[in-house]
Amino acid sequence: MRPRYLLLVGPEAVPAANCAAQATGLHLAWSAPSVAILVNDSCSCLEIDSQATVVGTLFHRHGPARPIEAFGEAEQVTLARDGTQALLRSYWGGYLALLMRGDAVEILRDPSASLPCYRARSGRTALFASDVDLLAQTKGEPLAIDWNALGRFLHSCGLPTTETALEGVSVLLPGDAILLDGASERTSPGWSPWDFVEPRAEEPNATVERLRRTIELCVAGLSARYKHPLVSLSGGLDSSIVAACLARAGRTASCLTMYTDDPAGDERGFAGTLCTELGLPLATCRYDLGNVDLGRALGAHLPFPVGRAEAQPYEAAHRAVAARVGADAFFSGNGGDNVFGFSQSAAALADRALYEGPGAGAFATLRDICRQTGAGPLRVTRAAARIAGQPAAYVWKPSLGFLHPDLIASLSDRVFTHRWLDAPPGALPGKAAHIAGLLRAHLTLESDRSRIAPLVNPLLAQPIVEACLSIPSWQWREGGRDRAAVRSAFAGRLPEGILARRVKGTPDPFCGEIVQRTREELRARLLDGQLVARRILDPNAIDEALRPDRSTSAEQNVRLLELVNAEAWCGGWS
Template sequence: MTSQGWVVIAGPNAARRAELAAAMVDRPDWRQCVFNGPAAVFTQSQCQYATPPGTADAGVLGTVFTRHGTSYHQGTLEDAAWRNLCCGSIGQFFERCWGGFVALSSSAESLQVSRDPSAAMPCYYAHASGVVLVGSSIAHLIAAGLRKPTIAMDQLARSLFRADLSSQETAFVGVSELLPGDCLQIDRDGLHIRHVWSPWDHVAIDETIGFLRHAEQLRDAVENCVAAWGTTAHRTLVGVSGGLDSSIVATCLASKTPRPVCVTVSTADAEGDERVHAHRICDHLKLALQEADYDLDDIDIERPARPDLPRPTGRMIAQAYNAAVTRVAHGNGADAFFTGNGGDNVFAFSQSAGAIADRLLHDGPWIGAWQTARDICQLTGCSLIQAWRSALRLAIGPHSYNWKPDRGFLHPDVLRKLDREPLMHPWLDAPKGALPGKAAHIAALLRIQRHLEDTGQLSAVRVINPLMSQPIIETCLAIPSWMWCRGGRNRSVARHAFRNVMPPSITDRVSKGGPSGFGTRIINTFHDRIMGRLLEGHLAAGGIVDRAALERRLRDDRPDWGTEQVRVLELLEAEAWIDHWR
């Protein structure tokens, strides 16, 4: 596991704070940091910590960059940024700084803990015997004095139902997550959450900026952010599939010294074998490409792929991918693994009629709206009548995004209860005048957040997802939804932005591969054991899953699992996660 952890021991009970801090001081893998506020701050060896010049009234944990036009510099914050943080102006601090960090500020007996909007730095908190512990993982909270938390099965069921919708609630009793862009205030009156950064503050349409200028601004933001993250690593490994997103990341890192090495991980079936596409971008960039395979020997269905997260997340298939990448990383001495994760989300990949509805509401029923309708038809293969029907429904209906839960294989009693609870998140609350297509774009940003945390899944190799950097997010939010599908191509602005530095076979590629075939192999290979674990396991005993429905599907010999395969592997991950924490 990477040594980038941090813990803050806070709360009004000074004696208890001092007691827990003294115990942490004796631990050789932790060091105490200077901080003048009502808290003790500890970091592990690879976690950066910075304070203002001449004082320790504030601090930043993690990687932080400051903005100077279109260039970014790590570590040294400008005086104005420190002043913003010290006086509690967190919103202004977020305007000046970005990265993967948690910022600390204090006043009198109050502590403010603010998480950057990108979700790159995890942040959890819990009460523990008169203090509040805040840290980068549950394991780190336990190291600081939290008793091993109890699983809340009702909260776990809610997590499975929410379908990747972020929440303050975890699957542990008494443990909460500080959401990206939020600020936690700890004082004598308790805990208070303030929403500081909102994507809705960045969606205004600038009529003076056209498609070409948006593409230029996007390329500037992406190149600078990827380059900035590149300065934090000595030897870089880049995951490439030959798709647009990972190819953009590789292109932006190609000039880095030492030169990055690329890796592509393939399945035995054609859908998951993208080596041809990966070689095209690597040959173009003159970067070395190493090939690896999804291997069933790396799958242990009794072990979770992401054990350190506070709720089951993802699928067991990740074990094989992580193992393959880790071997290549260690073989090349890489200390960081760069991905294209989040590209579909930030570049507004969509097949809905939201772009038509947005343009209709913004420009009226003129030629622009009809052109966007034709773009959507070309993109999806639907007819103009179908496109306009969908667009009109979106235009005249509520403009907030309607998050759809995942009901797959959950018990009817659980569904009846959860159906009465609204699926809420502050980013889903669309303001007056919001456009439905942009609401869907923001929902896509939420959908990826729970999969971005670096929890040591690649051992000591850091995982960096540069496309989800705050400046890129803000740049993309300002681009009208109809520009993203221009010409009948998804992610059109990003394709145009990098068309002069990548081969057409990459920028024009619309096919997508995936490891679903390997997921089917997992189910077929371990079928009897999977059946036993899911039908006789914790989820079935707790009445969370519909045992009869699961048994019917697992006994069905149909080869095409479709989306049910994903759900079965998610439930298998949840079962292993429960075993890990019990």
């Protein structure tokens, strides 16, 4: 069962909580004047004192790999005195923290994004919840689509914002803290990735050893409460690391890999080799077109349309295998590319030249990038010079495919903002891109299978992210390998064939098969749908792309399957 919570703040919070308990089936776990917290049996509530508590799962930063069940007296004193910064400094996990500050209430969401936090208001009461169903049940009224916000969402190319596509529903972003004082609200110091980007003065061997130990600790801790995790194996590096850490921690885990009829999407050989070496059972399931229903939305439970139609067989297979093996949690390597600094740009050379100056180190990084990408040294040097000559801040770009020209024009002056994208003076451009990559993972963490059991993405745990941020961008490219530091960290713990892989399989051929075989249905659903009627999508561009005599690109296929999923999402909420 997934953890669920509802936090109410306001002068009517306690009586409102009594009504909400009846509507939601949750029970009262903690209360104070103007505050009440409801949870289900899978969600912990750790009291700090009568003025502060933590909802969710918490671990000691330097303690055993198991969830905290209660705070010691010294911990209570420190947390009560230092508040959210003490939590961020000495603990990690998936949690929401609440601290009373006189008549004000401070609320912090942990940086990993593992525990969702959606917001709304009901009269004078502020609501914070693990899912929007709880918000709707507490408000006692249906939620409606905000069509303007939906257009902005489809334009934003996955940038997490406080805004959702439902009226009156917003998000407390990971790492953010707010202070509620009556009807007013202001931000308070939270977590910033920029606090961890300074390279450590340590030998390379010490760096990779520190990284490996941190990953193993986090995977062991996050899996400690589950009896039988099911691991999604892609055959690539990141999910293999998660599986290896689970095996090393002695967990009774099973694995699942998906395959397509096209060899480009068949990873059974790599997944089988890994599971044989680790001694873990492996299930294999085919991407089946018969399990794709263009009228059904993935992420129908979310306040924005996240997901694409080709993932429906993936979700169905995980549910079926979990039921068969008795899995009580899903584990994924999701976010690995983002956390482990995957890049094919010349930013690492720009970073090293800016940080160390020209010299042998910069030349070594030039050689590494050339080996990894196959580009010539002149091309890489010119690209690095362009990057170094521009502001370090990462520029987020919109997704314009198939959007209506009027919508694009109305958003032409839009500036994408996020607190993590605000690069401080002296920031390096490669590290700015690394941090932007972390943001790209945040909207992918609540897949449909997370509704039946927790979906755990351990590679996004706060200690792992902080450890990876401290590793310079050029060290992630050493030896001409992407994610080089983590490859070195797990040398000897993974099959050499997986450690040395430069490419991995992709379900893109399956996307093309869906578009090809459902072209007429796809065309009808989009052209006759609400997104076209609301002038969010461009009917002419869709009609042209889906003509019988046209072939679509891989990029177009992915976008079309994203948009038909958004259309189905609209049908569910409207």
